[in-house]
Amino acid sequence: MQQLGCRLQCRDNGSGNLSLDFLAGFTIFIIAFIWVATMIPGLFINVNANSVDYNAVAYRTGVILAEDPGTTGPVPGFPCYGHSTASGTGWESLPNKCDIARFGLAVSKNTPNILDTNKVIRFFCWTVSTVPGDLGNFSYPADYQERAVFGDYPYRFNISLRSAGQNQVLSVGDILPAGDYGYIRRDVLIKGSSNTTIDAGVRGLNNTDNVTYNQFSLELNQAELQEGVSGFPHQIDYPAYQIDPGSDSIMINITNLTGTLVHPTLIPSSCNLVGITFYEQLSGTSYLTNITTAITAYNLTINDTYVQTSLPATVNNSVSLAFRPGAFSAAENLDPAAPIFINLTFALNPPQQYLNNTGRQPFDYNYNPAQVTQPQLQSGVLEVAVW
Amino acid sequence: MAGLREDAQWIVLMGFLVSFSLFFLATILDQSVMVGQTTAEAVSEFPKDDIREIRSAIIESYTMPDHAAVQNDITVLALSRQNAIVTFSASSVGPYTLISIHYNNGVTAYNETWRSP
Amino acid sequence: MVNTEGQLFTIEGVAAALIMLATAYIVVNATSVYTPGDTHINDMQLETLGCDALTIMNTPQNTSVQSPLQSMVENRDGNAFRQMYTSLLNNRTETGQDNVQFLANVSYVRSDGKTVNSTTALSMTRPLLAGEHAVRVTDLVIINTTKNYPADCRPATCPSGACNRTVLVEVYVWRG
Numbered sequence: 001m002q003q004l005g006c007r008l009q010c011r012d013n014g015s016g017n018l019s020l021d022f023l024a025g026f027t028i029f030i031i032a033f034i035w036v037a038t039m040i041p042g043l044f045i046n047v048n049a050n051s052v053d054y055n056a057v058a059y060r061t062g063v064i065l066a067e068d069p070g071t072t073g074p075v076p077g078f079p080c081y082g083h084s085t086a087s088g089t090g091w092e093s094l095p096n097k098c099d100i101a102r103f104g105l106a107v108s109k110n111t112p113n114i115l116d117t118n119k120v121i122r123f124f125c126w127t128v129s130t131v132p133g134d135l136g137n138f139s140y141p142a143d144y145q146e147r148a149v150f151g152d153y154p155y156r157f158n159i160s161l162r163s164a165g166q167n168q169v170l171s172v173g174d175i176l177p178a179g180d181y182g183y184i185r186r187d188v189l190i191k192g193s194s195n196t197t198i199d200a201g202v203r204g205l206n207n208t209d210n211v212t213y214n215q216f217s218l219e220l221n222q223a224e225l226q227e228g229v230s231g232f233p234h235q236i237d238y239p240a241y242q243i244d245p246g247s248d249s250i251m252i253n254i255t256n257l258t259g260t261l262v263h264p265t266l267i268p269s270s271c272n273l274v275g276i277t278f279y280e281q282l283s284g285t286s287y288l289t290n291i292t293t294a295i296t297a298y299n300l301t302i303n304d305t306y307v308q309t310s311l312p313a314t315v316n317n318s319v320s321l322a323f324r325p326g327a328f329s330a331a332e333n334l335d336p337a338a339p340i341f342i343n344l345t346f347a348l349n350p351p352q353q354y355l356n357n358t359g360r361q362p363f364d365y366n367y368n369p370a371q372v373t374q375p376q377l378q379s380g381v382l383e384v385a386v387w
Numbered sequence: 388m389a390g391l392r393e394d395a396q397w398i399v400l401m402g403f404l405v406s407f408s409l410f411f412l413a414t415i416l417d418q419s420v421m422v423g424q425t426t427a428e429a430v431s432e433f434p435k436d437d438i439r440e441i442r443s444a445i446i447e448s449y450t451m452p453d454h455a456a457v458q459n460d461i462t463v464l465a466l467s468r469q470n471a472i473v474t475f476s477a478s479s480v481g482p483y484t485l486i487s488i489h490y491n492n493g494v495t496a497y498n499e500t501w502r503s504p
Numbered sequence: 505m506v507n508t509e510g511q512l513f514t515i516e517g518v519a520a521a522l523i524m525l526a527t528a529y530i531v532v533n534a535t536s537v538y539t540p541g542d543t544h545i546n547d548m549q550l551e552t553l554g555c556d557a558l559t560i561m562n563t564p565q566n567t568s569v570q571s572p573l574q575s576m577v578e579n580r581d582g583n584a585f586r587q588m589y590t591s592l593l594n595n596r597t598e599t600g601q602d603n604v605q606f607l608a609n610v611s612y613v614r615s616d617g618k619t620v621n622s623t624t625a626l627s628m629t630r631p632l633l634a635g636e637h638a639v640r641v642t643d644l645v646i647i648n649t650t651k652n653y654p655a656d657c658r659p660a661t662c663p664s665g666a667c668n669r670t671v672l673v674e675v676y677v678w679r680g
Contacts, residue, residue: 022395025517029398033405036528041408043416043532055545056426059552066556112439128547160597169597169680185602186548187556237504241566280542339625374566383597395516395656402520409584413531427544428556436555443669444644451668456644461615461668467620468611468672469642 022372030229041085049358054155058386061149062184065159067112070104070119088249092122093326097138100187103148105189105382115190115378118247118325120161121355124170140173155386163380172357173385177306181387191379194243196365198370205363207356213274213354214346218252218363220245220328223337229366241375245340246332248325248375250351250365252342257317260355269350272312273319275345282335291340294330298323315346394410437489438497445475445488446501465490543645546612546679547639548620553604554641554677556634562643578647579608583626590629599677605629608675612650615659624653626673638678646670 070091091100103123105115123138138144141156150154158173198205207214223227243250261268267333278295279288299306301320302313322341331340341362346354357363365372426459448457455494458475465473471492478485490497548592561573570578576585585608594601606629611622632638651665658665 009431019513025395025398025515026514027517027519029402030512031522032524033401036409039528040412040531043413056430057550059430059548062552071530113556114563125669162595162597163593169594171597185553185596187553187595189560238565238567251661269454292512367565377563379560381595381597395513396514398513399520400525402523407522407526409524409531413534417534426649427548429549431544436559439559440642440644444646447646448668448670451646451667456617456662457668457670459617459655461644463613463618464611464644464670465621468622468674 002044008134016130041321053387054180055184056182057149057155057160058157058182058184058384061157061159062186062382062384063384064148065123065384066186066188067103067106067109068102068105068117069108070100071100072099074098090116090119092116092119093329095249097143100147101221103144106186108384110189111176111240113186114240115188115382116159117190117192117302117382118249120170120190124161124172130287135175144172149386151232157335157387158385160378160383160384161188163378165378176385177387179387181385183383184382184384186382186383188256188380189240190380191375192241193251194365194372194375195253196363197253197255198363199256199259200254201256205355205357206262206353207358208353210351210353211356212347212349212351214348215343216254216346216355216363217341217343217357218365219265219339219341220250222246222332222335223339224364224366225258226337237324240377241367243372243375244364245323245328246336247325247329249325250327252321252323252365253318254320254344254355255318257315257319257355260353262353268350270347270349271315272347273311273344274347275343276300276311276321276341277345278331279341280331280338281341288341289334289335291331295327297327301372309383319344326368403433419464432494433493434469434471434490434495437465437471437492438495441465441471441473441490442501445473446486449477449484464492547637548606550677550679551641553593554606554639555643555674557589558641558643558675560592560671561588562645573643573673574645574647577645577673578649578652580610581625582651583623585627586629589627589675590633604677604679605632606675606677607632608673610653611672611674612653612657612669614656617659621654621656622672623672632676632678635651636678637675640676641657641675642668643673645673 048164057234070135070241072091091103094100103119105123106112107114107116141149141154144159145151147154147160149157153172158171158176160169163167195199205216222245225245225288257271277290277292280291283290299322301307301318301322303316303318304320328340331338346356348354363371367374423432427471444461445458448454449459451457462473465471469492471490473488475486475488485503486501488497488499488501509515558573559574562571564571565576572584572588575581576588578590589606589608593606598650606627608625608626608628609622610624611620612624613619619660647670648668649666650669650671653665657669661667
């Protein structure tokens with residue numbers, strides 16, 4: 001009897017014996033537990049907490065880029081020391097990336113899906129630095145993450161833009177992964193720039209006197225370009241069609257200069273472009289203020305050959321001035337509503353008639369499609385992928 | 388038959404513990420799927436493009452001389468095809484025209500007073 | 505000789521194992537696999553694309569001309585609409601086209617000024633088959649004349665139809 005009772009209680013006496021019953025039960029339990037524990041994590045392999053919102057982040061980035069014009073000012077939490085930005089400046093012209101709070105490619109907040117070319121170039125061509133020390137370069141992914149993608153998780157992304165007129169694809173970011181990624185595609189219009197081609201022979205822009213120096217002047221009337229002029233619609237409502245000398249690129253081509261000679265067979269012994277000067281008629285004044293030293297951001301091409309701006313230069317048939325975006329910003333800052341005049345001075349020997357509108361109206365660079373090729377809206381595709 | 392022994396209850400309790408934790412994890416997993424879905428639903432539900440179109444159509448209609456039919460069309464089409472009530476009116480203050488626009492589709496209400504530049 | 509001694513732990517172990525296995529089975533069967541087609545993300549992407557394409561078509565090149573969509577709707581030019589809309593829907597940044605279909609029609613207000621006729625077809629790539637899931641995008645277009653539309657849309661005040669009217673372009677967009 002004593003031994004029988006011990007069988008039931010012996011295991012509690014610390015002698016180190018385990019009953020078979022306990023081993024069997026515990027073994028069954030442990031085997032089942034191990035099997036479940038190895039099977040359940042397989043459920044979670046495909047679930048990544050951050051992957052459920054890749055599409056949402058891609059959509060948000062698409063909206064920020066396609067529908068928002070961007071914001072200047074320091075990135076919240078990362079103050080910029082030692083410099084400030086002029087209000088109203090587009091972020092694309094700021095040399096220091098510290099002053100850019102948020103990217104945005106739209107022309108303005110009232111023109112969603114219409115992108116500005118200068119912003120596109122600055123956003124995608126991120127190896128172009130405009131100041132020493134690479135303060136203007138954007139680095140992938142940190143700078144784009146802080147200013148376009150946002151979020152605490154370090155998303156990787158690829159943003160691509162293709163314009164219908166070009167084969168080249170502008171792109172920022174990694175190569176698309178083989179697996180799943182969040183994606184959005186936006187159709188956009190990209191606003192081009194305006195230009196004018198003046199056929200010197202056809203237009204009858206000659207003078208009537210035989211003079212040594214012939215001046216041809218063009219006018220950029222800022223007030224008219226902002227508000228429109230009678231005959232051409234009210235432009236201030238339509239930033240998508242506006243010509244803005246302060247921030248757009250402007251191109252002036254003068255061709256067929258030999259056609260402007262009265263005797264086209266009697267070529268003068270020398271015909272030189274001797275000067276390009278800029279003036280602005282400030283409000284309230286009746287004289288022209290010389291602003292030539294303030295405007296330097298242009299490329300001069302003579303006879304289809306690019307020249308450094310070392311004048312005088314011999315002119316045969318064509319002169320082309322390509323003003324880079326922001327070339328006239330100094331004039332805009334001086335007076336945003338004043339007309340700007342561009343004077344080209346030609347010197348001929350012997351003195352004779354040439355391209356000259358002294359004493360007449362300067363050539364008006366405005367919204368008249370017969371005179372100036374207006375900015376075209378070119379369709380394009382913007383794709384954002386986030387993973 | 389052995390008397391009721393409670394010494395081995397811990398095995399069953401461990402089994403229950405594992406089961407409950409599995410249920411909890413399954414609930415979290417199920418809820419996580421909804422996160423992505425509700426974000427997309429919120430985007431689709433907000434009538435951003437509807438409001439933009441109606442707004443630009445209204446502003447454009449005031450530049451026309453005969454805008455009564457155009458504006459009636461806007462109101463009727465918005466109500467019948469987009470389930471939205473749209474009311475608007477114009478007034479002049481100095482050289483400017485003020486257009487006040489009201490849009491309501493039952494979920495989203497939008498009010499704006501637009502001033503001509 | 506056979507008695508119930510020694511079954512205590514075994515029974516408990518078996519019971520616990522069965523509980524865990526049953527729970528695991530229920531959990532595995534209950535949670536659904538996340539497939540993008542089950543959520544509204546595809547709808548959101550298609551709707552954004554469709555709306556963008558209509559917005560682009562409704563933007564004129566300058567302030568003195570009509571937008572492409574206006575002239576297409578005025579003239580009921582289905583071919584031009586299909587060509588432009590298809591390219592806007594399916595162009596990508598890399599080579600290769602997407603496969604998005606559409607079906608467009610025009611709604612206008614009848615001459616009584618209160619009821620709407622929404623059955624006037626404009627253009628389509630192919631009919632919408634049963635079982636296909638489409639999203640609907642719309643755009644309001646102001647046109648200068650309704651002479652290409654049925655007579656029931658001309659009010660008594662303008663029987664020739666040469667008056668400004670607003671119509672709604674509705675497009676169903678789906679993948680496939």
